[in-house]
Amino acid sequence: MIKLAKWIHSKINKTSQPLTREAIDAYQLVKLREIIDFCREKSPFYCRHLKGFSGKQIATLEDLSDFPFTTSQDIRDNSLQFLCVSQDEIQRVVTLQTSGTTGNPKRLYFTRQDLELSIDFFAHAMSDFVHAGEKVLILLPGEKPNSVGDLIAKGLERIQVKGLIHGPVRDPARTAEEIKSQQPACLIGIPTQVLRLARTQHIPRGIIRNVILTTDYVPIAIVSALEKIWGCQVFNHYGMTEMGLGGGVECGVGYGVRGSRFGVRGEKMSLSPHLLPLPPLHLREADLHVEVIDPDTGEAKPDGELAEIVFTTLTRNGMPLIRYRTGDIARFLPEPCHCGTVLKRLERVQGRLDNRGQIGADILSMADLDEALFPIPNLLDFQAVMTEESALQIFLYVKNNSPDSQTLTQVQDALRRIPSLSNMTSAGLEIRIDFSKTNRHNTGAEKRVIRKGHSEAPF
Ligand SMILES: [Zn+2]
Structure with missing residues (x-):
């Protein structure tokens, strides 16, 4: 079983009983009730937003669909009113400015406990890709305390892996020099930046074993190019600040299946990337409840159908979000995963509704x-x-x-x-x-x- 699934098991179920889908759903149902009550009581925004729903109880996961969505605009307009704790308890504020949008930026607030959840996720999600004693070069912002790069490095430290915070690739030659001198087994970065590094610099094959691409849509064309140039494996991490940075990561076990059809080690591809089955992601289901909804009607879509991802945070304290609309398009895949887990399989995100x-x-x-x-x-x-x-x-x-x-x-x-x-x-x-x-x-x-x-x- 993948380590991410073991970690989720340990958070959901303290017994040695095998983790079942029913146990995850039951856990999520309890957590959803708790978070809705907590938000109603502590968050001025949700107190107003859920006013007409005060008598509603959630008997099944499907009942959540009776509750209203939270949008990006809601956060822009009311960010401080989302808080369920006093501002003194906030350890980190992330401000997201989107080009082309006017008005307030989006602000997300995290307590120490919220940041701890992210660190814990990164430690466990990364343990499927690197081993104790190895190094990871982090090509993401990491200068500020508790920024994404810093949280990943803290997570890696817990599994005895050295996280080298390099920051985004601004000078590919300098990044290549660092790779050659530090010999990291793994890189984490932004898809186009890592592609640029691979296509402009000579980095000998055999140094980088795994690449994790994140923060934006991950084109199969970039995955395929990196695999060919470096002879490495490439995985997709899906997450956003609103989710608490980490959301889910591509199943490492499923890779073998993909690799055999994907022309992984520089072999000639026999199929167009568009025809290939896309590798699934597993989500941090102990911390997030994820729905896929029709963006026009707001109704739930069955597994297998592409629609908008909506999530509810189950364990966040400072600024929990209920039914937050991401604008990202994806679908759950109904078939079980090759790794044997009961975690759901989210197909790689296909892009954004507004894009x-x-x-x-x-x-x-x-x-x-x-x-x-x-x-x-x-x-x-x-x-x-x-x-x-x-x-x-x-x-x-x-x-x-x-x-x-x-x-x-x-x-x-x-x-x-x-x-x-x-x-x-x-x-x-x-x-x-x-x-x-x-x-x-x-x-x-x-x-x-x-x-x-x-x-x-x-x-
Ligand atoms: Zn899997």
């Missing part, structure tokens, strides 16, 4: 562009803008900053193969491709989106 361009019935997502363009070997990054005059402008950042006609042809071919984009061009959408001349690149501080508006060069 799409639409013309008529045709929808183009950033994920479509990522999967089409990142297989191009010379490409390091790109940005896409849907302009007001019905054009899709794509700015490409390529290796050595040297655009060539072969890359341009590859980009045009790749775009032509996206069905929704073909329909859009038939309907009059113009595609403009520009190579970026400057050396600025995505710092990873924001999620990559198809922006709307003007077509100025973003790099």
Whole structure:
């Protein structure tokens, strides 16, 4: 059994009885009742928000669907009113500023106990990927106490693994030097930044065994490129600040199944990545109850259907969230996992609801562009803008900053193969491709989106 599942077992059930799905559901039901009562009593926001629901009790997990959602806007408008504790008990405040949105930033508050839950999660989630005595290079912000990099390093320390906080990749040559001198068995980083590192620097195969990609959509095209270049295994961690940073991690055991079809060690791929079964994630089900709902109607979707992820925190103290709408699209997979766990399997997140361009019935997502363009070997990054005059402008950042006609042809071919984009061009959408001349690149501080508006060069 994977170590993450053992940890969840130990949190849910102190006996040596095998963990069952029924035991997890029963535990979550008790925790949901507790957290709803706690929020009603302590949080001014939820006291108002749940006013009409004061008599409601949750007899089954399905009854949670009677309760209202919490949105990103609710947090922006009322962040302090979410608090269930006094401000003196808050150890860390995370402020999230989203580009293109006006008004208040989103603030999330954590107590010492909340941060401890995150550290404990990172310790156990990482123990499936690294062993005592090894090193992990953390390519995420970690300078501030209790920032994500710092919490991961604290978690690693508990399993006798050295977490080296490097920060986001700003200078790939310097990051490569650190990898060669420190020899970390594992990297944790932002997908496009790690790709850039792999495509621009020579790092001998055999140093990096595992790469964990996080903070944004993880394109299969990037996973495949990293596996090929470094001969490593690549896993997806899903989480967000609102979840308490850690959410879930791809099943390490399921990898063997994927690897055999995935062309893992640089072998030739026999199938298009789009046709491959996607590796599932297991969630920290002792701390989070996750639902998948229809974004238009708000109704629960059955396992197997793609829809929006909504979660409720079960164990958070400072700022618990009830039915928080993430805007992320994914689905639960009904079949049991190869690792033998009873934890649910969440398919890799497919992108975001607000991250799409639409013309008529045709929808183009950033994920479509990522999967089409990142297989191009010379490409390091790109940005896409849907302009007001019905054009899709794509700015490409390529290796050595040297655009060539072969890359341009590859980009045009790749775009032509996206069905929704073909329909859009038939309907009059113009595609403009520009190579970026400057050396600025995505710092990873924001999620990559198809922006709307003007077509100025973003790099
Ligand atoms: Zn599994």
